[in-house]
Amino acid sequence: MAVDMNMPVLIVDDYKTMLRIIRNLLKQLGFNNVDEASDGSEALSKLRAKEYGLVISDWNMEPMTGIQLLREVRADEKTRDLPFIMITAESKTENVIAAKEAGVSNYIVKPFNAQTLKQKLTSVIGQF
Secondary structure, eight states, rough: OOOOSSSOOOEEEOOOOHHHHHHHHHHTTTTOOOESSSSSHHHHHHHHSSSOOEEESSSOOSSOOOHHHHHHHHSSSSTOOOEEEESSOOOOOOHHHHHHTOOOSSSESSSSSHHHHHHHHHHHHHHO
């Protein structure tokens, strides 16, 4: 099944520059329907208000971290199967394990480029 390039994508990061970078990379890859949230709790309210096809979230945010957001998303019947990609500067094994246990779809370590993002997206949502 072809990926709907108009599906809404939610990017979550407390760092404005990172939101802009991810938005631009997604645009390069053909995704134009991108919403932003600056932390996990803002992301949760957006997820409850609108249906998304994908979440790309930073790990380190206050007051709600990316891993807490992921756990909330997986605990909610409506968003349980939502593709979720975690972005972090930390490549520590325990973080990767914690993210996997919480149900992350894939994991990207900063810094990354459009090619890396495309590979991760393809593994999560399929060829596009």
